[in-house]
């Protein structure tokens with residue numbers, strides 16, 4: 001782990017068993033632009049015009065205001081289509097949420113191309129980062145220096161790469177160069193079938209790679225989403241997760257009611273989904289760091 005578990009860490013992460021009323025929200029607003037241009041980007045990247053950015057900012061500020069007003073424990077993972085931290089409103093929302101006593105964790109998926117100064121204003125017991133390294137978009141030395149800077153600041157963060165063959169050497173090098181306590185995860189590349197030999201290469205870098213290697217059969221299986229974990233978009237529309245389109249209500253008009261429901265999809269192949277699928281047992285593996293993807297013991 002990046003730093004010792006604080007008093008806020010552990011109770012969050014047992015599906016509310018030790019923290020009654022706790023809700024985890026995966027928030028994804030309209031923002032879809034990114035300062036990188038990865039060839040494997042799974043999202044339909046766009047240039048956000050002024051109006052789109054204004055919409056995203058308004059939506060995020062509305063969500064942050066709603067979160068601030070809750071009387072129950074909350075954890076938030078921002079999962080933008082594009083890069084959030086190059087926008088001031090994401091940095092500000094993360095700082096503000098990190099200081100609220102009922103917010104157990106606020107984290108974001110990011111390429112962390114932004115400057116790190118703003119982190120000095122945050123409560124680092126609550127804020128965390130899910131950082132992805134994109135070889136080809138940033139010089140290796142620059143990225144490594146950024147990670148070392150984060151570690152020096154005492155920021156909780158994981159680092160990861162997409163498991164494409166052309167990333168293997170860079171991933172090995174990064175694993176060797178990162179502080180040992182920083183977890184380096186590897187995501188199986190979408191649509192890529194790994195031979196046992198290839199999978200072994202990646203597993204030597206990330207011992208948890210086997211969870212990512214093949215999609216999880218999830219149909220009819222218990223999954224915490226829709227109950228203690230939800231996905232929310234910029235309009236406040238609630239879905240159980242980012243992968244099941246059925247609408248469960250709206251966050252702002254009180255029409256969402258949490259309810260345990262089995263997964264309706266055949267497969268779940270994304271970490272931000274299957275980490276909540278009970279059969280994976282990943283709440284124990286990542287206890288204390290589910291949203292920022294930091295295992296309990298690295």
Ligand code: SF4
Nearest residue numbers: 034036037038041111
């Ligand atoms: S950093 Fe992420 S969002 Fe941006 S282009 Fe790369 S994969 Fe897409």
Ligand code: SF4
Nearest residue numbers: 218223241263268273
């Ligand atoms: S298992 Fe995955 S796809 Fe199914 S409900 Fe849970 S997060 Fe969604």
